[in-house]
Each structure stands twice: as C-alpha cells, then as structure tokens.
Amino acid sequence: xxSGINEFKEGLLxxxxxxxxPLVAILISVIAGGILVYSFGSDPIIAYTAMIKGSxxxxxxxGETLVTVTPLILTGLSIAFAFKCNLFNIGVEGQFIIxxxxxxxxxxxxxxxxxxxxxxxxxxxxxxxxxxxxxxIGWLKAKVGxxxxxxxxxxxxxxxxxxxxxxxxxxxxxxxxYSIEIADTAKLWRFSQAFEQFNHSRLHIGIILxxxxxxxxxxxxxxTVRGYxxxxxxxxxxxxxxxxxxxxxxxxxxxxxxxxxxGLAGSIMATGVQYRVNNLFGFTGYGLDGIAVSLVxxxxxIGIILxxxxxxxxxxxxxxxxxxxxxxxxxxxxQGIIILFVxxxxxxxxxxxxxxxxDLKRTAVKEEVE
Amino acid sequence: xxxxxxxxxxxxxxxxxRANDNVNLKIEQGEIHVLLGENGAGKxxxxxxxYGLYQPDEGQIFIKGKPVKIVNPNVAISHGIGMxxxxxxxxxxxxxxxxxxxxxxxxxxxxxxxxxxxxxxEEISKKYELKVDPRAVVQDISVGMQQRVEILKTLYRxxxxxxxxxxxxxxxxxxxxxxxxxxxxxxxxxxSIILITHKLKEVISMSDKVTIIRRGKVIDTLNTxxxxxxxxxxxxxxRKVSLTVEKKEAExxxxxxxxxxxxxxxxxxxxAVKGIDLQVHGGEILGIAGVDGNGxxxxxxxxxxxxxxxxxxxxxxxxxxxxxxxxxxIASGVGHIPEDRHxxxxxxxxxxxENSILGSHHMKQFRQGFGLNYQKIREYCRxxxxxxxxxxxxxxxxAKSLSGGNQQKLIVAREIDRDPxxxxxxxxxxxxxxxxxxxxxxxxxxxxxxGKAVLLVSLELDEIMDLSDRIAVMYDGKxxxxxxxxxxxxKKLGIxxxxxxxxxxx
Numbered sequence: 001x002x003s004g005i006n007e008f009k010e011g012l013l014x015x016x017x018x019x020x021x022p023l024v025a026i027l028i029s030v031i032a033g034g035i036l037v038y039s040f041g042s043d044p045i046i047a048y049t050a051m052i053k054g055s056x057x058x059x060x061x062x063g064e065t066l067v068t069v070t071p072l073i074l075t076g077l078s079i080a081f082a083f084k085c086n087l088f089n090i091g092v093e094g095q096f097i098i099x100x101x102x103x104x105x106x107x108x109x110x111x112x113x114x115x116x117x118x119x120x121x122x123x124x125x126x127x128x129x130x131x132x133x134x135x136x137i138g139w140l141k142a143k144v145g146x147x148x149x150x151x152x153x154x155x156x157x158x159x160x161x162x163x164x165x166x167x168x169x170x171x172x173x174x175x176x177x178y179s180i181e182i183a184d185t186a187k188l189w190r191f192s193q194a195f196e197q198f199n200h201s202r203l204h205i206g207i208i209l210x211x212x213x214x215x216x217x218x219x220x221x222x223x224t225v226r227g228y229x230x231x232x233x234x235x236x237x238x239x240x241x242x243x244x245x246x247x248x249x250x251x252x253x254x255x256x257x258x259x260x261x262x263g264l265a266g267s268i269m270a271t272g273v274q275y276r277v278n279n280l281f282g283f284t285g286y287g288l289d290g291i292a293v294s295l296v297x298x299x300x301x302i303g304i305i306l307x308x309x310x311x312x313x314x315x316x317x318x319x320x321x322x323x324x325x326x327x328x329x330x331x332x333x334x335q336g337i338i339i340l341f342v343x344x345x346x347x348x349x350x351x352x353x354x355x356x357x358x359d360l361k362r363t364a365v366k367e368e369v370e
Numbered sequence: 371x372x373x374x375x376x377x378x379x380x381x382x383x384x385x386x387x388r389a390n391d392n393v394n395l396k397i398e399q400g401e402i403h404v405l406l407g408e409n410g411a412g413k414x415x416x417x418x419x420x421y422g423l424y425q426p427d428e429g430q431i432f433i434k435g436k437p438v439k440i441v442n443p444n445v446a447i448s449h450g451i452g453m454x455x456x457x458x459x460x461x462x463x464x465x466x467x468x469x470x471x472x473x474x475x476x477x478x479x480x481x482x483x484x485x486x487x488x489x490x491x492e493e494i495s496k497k498y499e500l501k502v503d504p505r506a507v508v509q510d511i512s513v514g515m516q517q518r519v520e521i522l523k524t525l526y527r528x529x530x531x532x533x534x535x536x537x538x539x540x541x542x543x544x545x546x547x548x549x550x551x552x553x554x555x556x557x558x559x560x561x562s563i564i565l566i567t568h569k570l571k572e573v574i575s576m577s578d579k580v581t582i583i584r585r586g587k588v589i590d591t592l593n594t595x596x597x598x599x600x601x602x603x604x605x606x607x608x609r610k611v612s613l614t615v616e617k618k619e620a621e622x623x624x625x626x627x628x629x630x631x632x633x634x635x636x637x638x639x640x641x642a643v644k645g646i647d648l649q650v651h652g653g654e655i656l657g658i659a660g661v662d663g664n665g666x667x668x669x670x671x672x673x674x675x676x677x678x679x680x681x682x683x684x685x686x687x688x689x690x691x692x693x694x695x696x697x698x699x700i701a702s703g704v705g706h707i708p709e710d711r712h713x714x715x716x717x718x719x720x721x722x723x724e725n726s727i728l729g730s731h732h733m734k735q736f737r738q739g740f741g742l743n744y745q746k747i748r749e750y751c752r753x754x755x756x757x758x759x760x761x762x763x764x765x766x767x768x769a770k771s772l773s774g775g776n777q778q779k780l781i782v783a784r785e786i787d788r789d790p791x792x793x794x795x796x797x798x799x800x801x802x803x804x805x806x807x808x809x810x811x812x813x814x815x816x817x818x819x820x821g822k823a824v825l826l827v828s829l830e831l832d833e834i835m836d837l838s839d840r841i842a843v844m845y846d847g848k849x850x851x852x853x854x855x856x857x858x859x860x861k862k863l864g865i866x867x868x869x870x871x872x873x874x875x876x
Contacts, residue, residue, distance in 0.1 A: 224741050225737055225742055228742055236716075239713070239716060239717045239728065241696060242674075242729070244696040244701075
C-alpha cells in the first residue's frame, strides 16, 4: 500500500517536472509578448485583458474558443502518436482534409438514414479515410524507406487538390466555391440545443469526443501491447527487432492510427462546425498547428489538451486585441516565441547554465578562503 | 619537478551517490598510470572532471604545479589534455584526415587546405609511429585503426597527457598488443598516459603505476612491478575473488542446434558466413573463437532471425527454424544475449520492468486482452532483480540509468528465465567488471549443467577457453577447426584464428 502511494507521488512529481519547463517557457513568452506590445506603443495589460476577454469573456466566446481547440487536440494527438514511433507525420494536414471531404460526402450520400446510424457512419468514414491516406505514407516508409516528411508534404497537396476537385464536381453547389451541405442527420449535437448560454456559439459535442480520444491515445500508447511495440520501435528499432517486434508493421500501424486521429479531426470540423467543405486556396492550418500543439504539449496527451487550449485562446483572443488597436500579428508573434522557447528547451538550458555557474562560483569562493 | 597532473581532494556527488570522495591522484611525467576500478567506481567521473566535462564539488587540479580551473573540454585541450573515449567520436563517412583535423583545419584563405592536412597527418603519424592511411574512410577501417585515429586526433591538438577510457574493450588480442607498443612509444617521447580499465591483465602488462578506486574512494596507489593480479583484484572488488571458472564434466546429450552449410550475407551484401556446419549439444558450451569481423555476428544474426540465411539449414531440436522471424525463433526456444546491449539488448528509455519482457511482451502471462498487465510485469521484474542480483533502486527506473554490469544482468536474467533450449551468448561480458563477469559465467555454466545448449561467441580468448567444452574457430566466414577445450592452447587457437588449420598448429 505504501509503495502504491510512493509510486503515485513519484508519478505526480515526474508529470509536474515534465510540465514545468513548458509552463515557464510560456510565461516568459507572454512577458516577451508584453514587451513587444509595449514597444508598439500600447499597454500590454490592455492587450492581454482583451485577449482573455475575446477568448474566454463569456459563454459564447469560450464556446467558440473550444470549437477551435477541438481539432487542435486531435491533430496534436495525431502528431504525437506518430512521433512516439519516431515518425514525423507532417501529412496530418492532408489526412485532415481527406477526413473532412469524406465526411461531407458520407453526410450527403447517406442522407435518409436515421441520425443514430448516419452520424457515426459519417464520422467513421472520415476517420478511416484519414487512416488510409496516412497508411500510404507509412507503407512507403516501411517498404521502400522513403522519408515520411517528403511523402507527407506531397500527400498534403494531393489531398488538397483532390478535395477541391470533388468540391467543384461531384459535391458541387452550382456557382459556388463550396460543397453541398450534409444532411441534418449527420450533424453533431450542439451545446446551443440545450444551453441557451451557448446560443451564439457553435460549440458541439466534438470537444468531449476529442477529450475521450486523448484518453484512448494515452491508453493505447502506454498500456497496450501495441503501444509497447510502437514506442519500442520509436526508441530503438534495433532492440525492437531483436525482441521479435516487426519494425515495418509498427511503422505502418503508427501512421494509420495517427491518420485516424487526423481524419477524425477533419470529420468533426465538417459535421460539427462547417457542415460543408470550402474550395481551398491553401492549407487549413489545423494540421500544421497540430505540430506546434504537440511540441508544446511535450507529446503527452494531457499536455496536448492544455497546449491546444492555449493555442485556442491565442487565436480567438486576437480579434478583440485588434479592436483595442493592437495589431493581430502580435498573437502570431507570441505563438512563435512560445514554440521557439519550447523547441529550444530554452528554460532547461538556462537553468542548467545557472546551476553550472553557481558550482563554479562556489569552488572559486572556497579557493579564495583557502 | 612537479607532477604533470595533480588532483587534490576531489569530491563530486550526483543525486543519490557520491561518485568521487576526496580523491587524490598524481600523474608523473612519462608514466602510464592505470585507474583501476569496477564499473561505477568513479573512474570515469574523475576523468570527466579532469577533461572539463564535469565540475568538482570540492577539490583542486594542478597542472605542472599550477592550479587550474577546467571549465570545459576546450580548456582541458589548451592545457594539453586529450581524451580518447570508449565509444569513438568519429564521423564515419569522413576520411582519416578529415576526422583528425576536424575543428582545427589548416586553411588556405577561406578554403580547407586538404593537401597540407594530409601532410600534417602523415607527419604526426610518422613521428609517433601510428601507421594510418590518411585517405581511408573511417567506416572502412578496423576498430583498432579507428582507435589510432582517435589517438592521433588528440596528438594533432597538441596533447601531452592522454586519457584513454577502456581502450581495450573493443580490441582483439593482437590489437591490444599493438596498442601496448604504441603507448610505450608515446611515453618514450615524453607523453604521459592515464588508462581507465578494469582488466587486470592489462594493468600488469601495460602500466607503470596503478591507482585503485572503489566506491568513489582511492584505495591505494601501487607500482605495477610490486603487485600482482590477485592483489589488484582483491583491492578492486573489496573481497577475495576467484578468477578461475569452476565447472564439472559436461554431460553431453543429443544435438540441440544443428547448422548445415549455412551461408549469410552481411549488410554490404557480401558473403560473411561461407558455408558452416556446426552442432551444439545439450549440456555443452560450444565456444566460437575468432578475430572480430570473421562472420561471428552474421552467424548469430542468422540463427536468431535478425538476418536472412542465403542458403543452408538451421535446426533446433530437429525443427527447422531457418529464416523464421525473430519472434518465431524466440518462441521456439532460443535465448539470445546480444553482443551490443545498448543497440539490441535494451530499450534504454524503457523502465527495467518494460525491458524485462522484451521478446515475451506478447505472451499470455503478461497481457489482458490488448492491454499489458503492468502489475504482473512489475512483479515479474522484481523477481528477476532479486534472483539475478540486479543492483537498482527499483524496477521503475530507466534502463539507461543502470551501470553496464547491471544492464547485462537484466538481459541475462530475461533470456535465461524464459527457459530456452538454446542460449546464444554473444560477447556476454564485454565491458563488465570482475564481479559481473563471475556472475554471468556462473549462470552460463548453470544453464549447461541443466542440459541446455550454450553457444558462446567471444573475442576474449580467456573467456572461450575457461567456459567452453568445445571450441570452434572461425576465420573468414568458415569454421577452420573444432577442438576439445582440453586440447586447446592459446597458441593453437591463435594460429587457427589467423586462418591456419589445426594441423599447422600442432
């Protein structure tokens, strides 16, 4: 029993330690952003107040922020899952797009089914499509050895233009640059249907789904045989092979699961927010933001939830800052600073340097005494 | 004349351990000074302090009588200290010259003056009688050669004091002899050398003085000529140790491993195993002797399914296991202690518990449906830790935080506890200290006495001769002869390892 408590303490301490560095990095970034705002001739307090008000000021604003957070959690998980197998799934953007367009197709093509069948079918279709899209990248990596980043980028373009092609042809609304709308039976339940606080927000049940998926991702990675194998391949493919673990199989599987998460993110955006797909002129950014979310969240499902929330606040708080006369680019800059600080492990490096200097000083003082 | 290096009252603590405790060390000009101690005794910590990789908590360093503060390796280098690490720091696709000059390149304007570089390298190579081919690419040359390149690298930077961390761990007997000659000639030219090792034979054959470190403290400093192996072993380990392996007569039963005309390619697609026939019986240890790179690794990889056999047959207890996957090979009853525990044997970023099931992680006893039963896995690991005397705070620490000896014990525990019919032990004691070597040897002999077949591959001739019941010598991908251990002498084996036949050896 005692060991159980100690174990728990140890685990908690480790988690805190893991979170501490990114947290401090975020704090420093916020201060740096404040200085920046000040140098533009505005008041940083007003700026940050505006940001918080704009993103979390009332139920509706919070709802809208969570609408942004939802796909970020999923794309962040997607990146993190592949990363645990030492794969950089930059193709998450393409898997997101394919997930969206497939969900819209399913939401339109199977109209007439009861919601209880239609909605799950629609989500499933988009999710699986994302998985299949990612499996191509995984297969190429495992069988031919070609790099997942290159293939991922290429698959992103193929996804975007395939989606646009479908939007302009099969799924087209004549004369419009967007697709037909999905049937009501394929739409996700919105909070505004039950709570009038959320009347002016599109907050939907997808946020709950994404939290559940985060738990599932954690469970698969850390508690299952498959997760054990995937992480082993990620840490040390030679040892994995020695232990009877198929490196190729796990690379493909990790990519597929990663793609499933991205595909689900796309389907949720289609069935919860937009109900259709626009003709894209560039990438949606959800996939690419997922990379930053995963990085700041230290590839840990809980960290990803928190960092997705942070990114949501930053993005949704921007417009109100602009109304206060602060350029919205500041938000982008703060985001950039956070990523830079976290990626460079800045806080950790500085802390270690301080410690080293202290050690040096201590020995120096001793010598003088002698 | 003051000592070239004097370290006074050095202490250094890491969380949980005192790696160095008030250590005093004095190196005189022109001597080979061995730092002897078991793994984890604090030898490397002390040298890393001298090389500026760590800062001491207490104590002072003097170079030629002057107090110095070595805050980083650049400072150490500027004081004429050079270090050759156990794991070489070479850029594999670069040439010998490019590696040696790296970071201190001769320039013509902004461009690299490669002609001068090659000339410089040839010059120091000649001066110190360290023969290398300046144009050879590092990944194509032998490990012994790579070590010379490392030594030249430090000399090129003007090193007067060379630190060599476990320099013989990766060398063949012949290369060790060559290294010995090289070190002597360096000392003759006025260099001073610090050797870190735990191999007693080398202390006697190579050094002038020896300082023994145990648990972070200096136990003694002796003149090598006044001491002997037994005394050193006792001081190093802190108790009397038996250096000879005791075992009873082998009770040999039916063949368990049968290999017929096996051919295997290496990763450059060249034939590395060129038609081998071999049998290992239950109840015997068959040792494979040979110089590194004669096909031993490829042979083991083919048996364990890690690489494909081009031709031939491998039978385990009569069952064909040729070209099965590693998973199937494990399941059919093969345990494998791999030659490189960091590359193959462990996932260093995994906990001991997770490592203890590598290879059996998919088996029923450790799972619940799709999930792993971590409770059970931890219990299992705790049992292994206890039975195999793995020194660790608990089973949740990461494998990388353990010393080499304890890592190896965990691997041995995992592979033996699976109750294999055949155990392949490849370099099972490489880089281990006396205590751990004793332990691993004992376990392998126990396995043999239980009637299991043991295939031992080792570059250490002593180990092969001590443990084996029969010895097969491999040269150039073939088995040049099989001797009964009783008939084997170092000389006979040496001739066969160079490609001669058993008849030549008589």
